[in-house]
Amino acid sequence: MKREITFAQAINEAMAEEMRRDPSVFLMGEDVGVFGGVFGVSEGLLAEFGEERVRDTPISEAAIVGAGLGAALVGMRPIVEIMFADFVTVAMDQVVNQVAKARYMSGGKARVPLTIRIANGAPGAAAAQHSQSPEAWFMNVPGLKIAIPSTPADAKGLLKTAIRGDDPVLFFEHKMLYSRAGSAPEGEYLIPFGRAAVRREGEDATIIAIGGPVNAALSAAEQLARQSVSVEVIDPRTLVPLDLDALIASVRKTGRAVIVHEAHRRAGPGAEIAALLAEKAIDYLEAPILRVAAANVPIPYNPDLERFVLPTAEDIVEAVMKLIRYEI
């Protein structure tokens, strides 16, 4: 049985189901309780689970993440929320030096079942400190897993997997996805990490799209289909681990790859993926690997400037056509 739910509802259901199932799961963050989360994601959880397990915190990101780690080390399964990805910087020591390294430094003894939910992406005219997509910063930190779903169904299944796992997960939720509806299975299901989803099959080029921009990639594919260009759209769903086999299989079929994300282009997730494809799949490629990403400037406030900086469906179409026309 399938039904339609929004991305926000999917996350809400995942948290509620896991909290019902396991008393060691709890949620804390700024305004997650009475307010229901600034994006409404935790609405109703306080009423069902009470103040002990749905905790409004002071504005103290380092303490929120660090306390999540401490609780995890002694057997809880905390979910902590960072309201805007931009604010995770305030907790950077905890994420990078403490959370990520606890297991390894202890010779594999520590268990860190901690889920850090982070709202990323540009919601429109929010400017440089409320619009960032910092996924790639953390790809460079061994010890962290990174999920970045693009559909309600994936958000739910991946979040449940994150909560049940014994490794720390940064779970990125693009703000523009929260109100988008999509079909999701009824009842209990999990989605494993490290399994990409083929969103659309095609023959001529592969678009590897990450998080929020998956939708722009799909609409680009639609436009390209009208020009008789058949595009495959792949959504990795998790960046660490990464389903490289699925990406290589697609590129092997199409011979062309465009990587799309809202993180900045320089050293963004696309840089790593492009390097991996160059290392493992260069023989299949008929053209260079292109990236469509946010320009290397802070996100500006003015909406026209913002659109100019962020990746659009038109940019993706242009990149694919460049590869189609490419001659060695």
Place this chain on the structure above:
Amino acid sequence: MTSLKHHPLDQLLAFYRLMVTIREFELRAAGERKAGLVPGFLHACVGQEATAVGACAALNAEDVITSTHRGHGHLIAKGGDPRFMMAELAGKTSGYCGGKGGSLHLADFDLGVLGANGIVAGGIPMAVGAGLAFQMRREPRVALAFFGDGAVNEGAFHEAANLAGLWKLPVIFFCENNLYGEGTPQHKQAPIRDLSLRAAGYGFPGVIVDGNDVVAVYEITLDAVERARKGDGPTFIEAKTYRQRGHYEGDPMIYRTEEEMAYWRARDPILGFRKRLEEEMEVEPAALDAVDAEVKALLDEAVQFAIHSPAPRPEAALEGVYADDHGGRVF
């Protein structure tokens, strides 16, 4: 309550005009956001005008401030031009930041406004650094950091306060305690009600003032400024006040009661001050009405200025990241 009689009437009228300007700016900005001229977040300081005006009146032009997400009042009180502010909110080239910053990042370095901030407590260490520079260069200047009751729970506040206390820097920690951080009441964010108590831990005085009494705020900030200029170090001022509008424009405000809001509206800093000007200083209501009308005209002009200013070219988005882009080698 402080007496108005100790202050020149001109100065009191200037306080009134500035507070009305801030109020009018906020209401017009909120209206223009609904009307579509202003695209981004707005955090109005309606109800808190006395803190901005009283505190900045105690500063000299060479003194600097750092501000917050709720910073329109701070900038106006430090001499900001509502035209350039409204144009920035509209994302225009004539705005304070050329349309790149918006409300959250308003700054005017000529006026000593080192910036509003999108990060809670983000501006506090900066004020300490400015104070350090003034101390190192033996300049008789002070830095004042505005921040909210929510900000004192960030590490940045603690580290900055400790440093300023340790080095006796000419810094004023000005906390606008409006009883809420977003939808969470102050009493659910800290185990103490008087945040000025925190100052003791950093070795400098913490004082409390009625944040809705502009003259009281002015007087207490003057004392702190004098202390800082003498080299005696920082002061933490806690101004008790209340935000009358939502945390942001559009906030459903499910977290507080109509009674509570009515209680604070009855203690409105502008209406209260106006009444005292009329009663204690015998200012004619017509004279104050005239100020109101002038301010309205000023804000009409600001809105028109914003509407008629040109929008930036989209390519402008790529400019201004670095002072030196190494001939295009930064890409």
